[in-house]
Amino acid sequence: xxxxxxxxxxxxxxxPATVLxxxxxxxxxxxxxGASQASVxxxxxxxxxxxxxxxxxxxxxxxxxxxxxxxxxxxKQASTKxxxxxxxxGRTPPRRAQRAGVDVxxxxxxxxxxxxxxxxxxxxxxxxxTRAFQLMTNLHELRxxxxxxxxxxxxxxxxxxxxxxxxxxxxxxxxxxxADREPTALVVGGGQAGLTVAAALGHLGVDTLAKxxxxxxxxxxxxxxxxx
Amino acid sequence: xxxxxxxxxxxxxxFVGGSFxxxxxxxxxxxxxIKAIEEGLMQD
Numbered sequence: 001x002x003x004x005x006x007x008x009x010x011x012x013x014x015x016p017a018t019v020l021x022x023x024x025x026x027x028x029x030x031x032x033x034g035a036s037q038a039s040v041x042x043x044x045x046x047x048x049x050x051x052x053x054x055x056x057x058x059x060x061x062x063x064x065x066x067x068x069x070x071x072x073x074x075x076k077q078a079s080t081k082x083x084x085x086x087x088x089x090g091r092t093p094p095r096r097a098q099r100a101g102v103d104v105x106x107x108x109x110x111x112x113x114x115x116x117x118x119x120x121x122x123x124x125x126x127x128x129x130t131r132a133f134q135l136m137t138n139l140h141e142l143r144x145x146x147x148x149x150x151x152x153x154x155x156x157x158x159x160x161x162x163x164x165x166x167x168x169x170x171x172x173x174x175x176x177x178x179a180d181r182e183p184t185a186l187v188v189g190g191g192q193a194g195l196t197v198a199a200a201l202g203h204l205g206v207d208t209l210a211k212x213x214x215x216x217x218x219x220x221x222x223x224x225x226x227x228x
Numbered sequence: 229x230x231x232x233x234x235x236x237x238x239x240x241x242x243f244v245g246g247s248f249x250x251x252x253x254x255x256x257x258x259x260x261x262i263k264a265i266e267e268g269l270m271q272d
Contacts, residue, residue: 193245
């Protein structure tokens, strides 16, 4: 019998990845709203992992095991008020993938908390898409304190038409002097870690003074040569 | 490592460091924590 004559066997219906992730997110929303530990636990594989970046725990420590995750998540939900879980638009849509040797359905989602907005990644078991193998949740921004980038970037309008007054450089020099105030944050070290943290603080409007490490006086940090 | 990018036992003291990609990713979270503390948004 040639290959062409073999009967066509219908493939078992495979749910699209987007539908499976949407269903899981909807169940998470309901479980958290009801503060039901059992419902949350049923959303995770017994050996599932959860990495929360500030959103629920104000920490970055991972949590392992469905019951431990459910207990922690539900206990923090009262203050976190996570809601509105939905697939993140403009990000990679849900897809099938292999992660850590496990076949998963991976989806990037967004949600709201009481004080801000977050993103997350969920990896559902391909063998049981009602349960998450890995979950990451983050706090992306605080409502009302969004990063001053893009359209929120300071325009300089306030002084650009003020002829004879202080310009950007004058204001910068006077601000750096810290004559009339103390900085909120002091960053010690002008390498990649110090610079990125100082920049992130600046974007959030935290008054930050960045100083090169005292041990490296004469060379202001790892990137000094490039900045000059 | 246990004290990096998050609050430490010493209030107001933070440790950051690591690879460039690590710094790029986690600097946001340090800044968010400090901002939240300053604005009184951190609840625990």
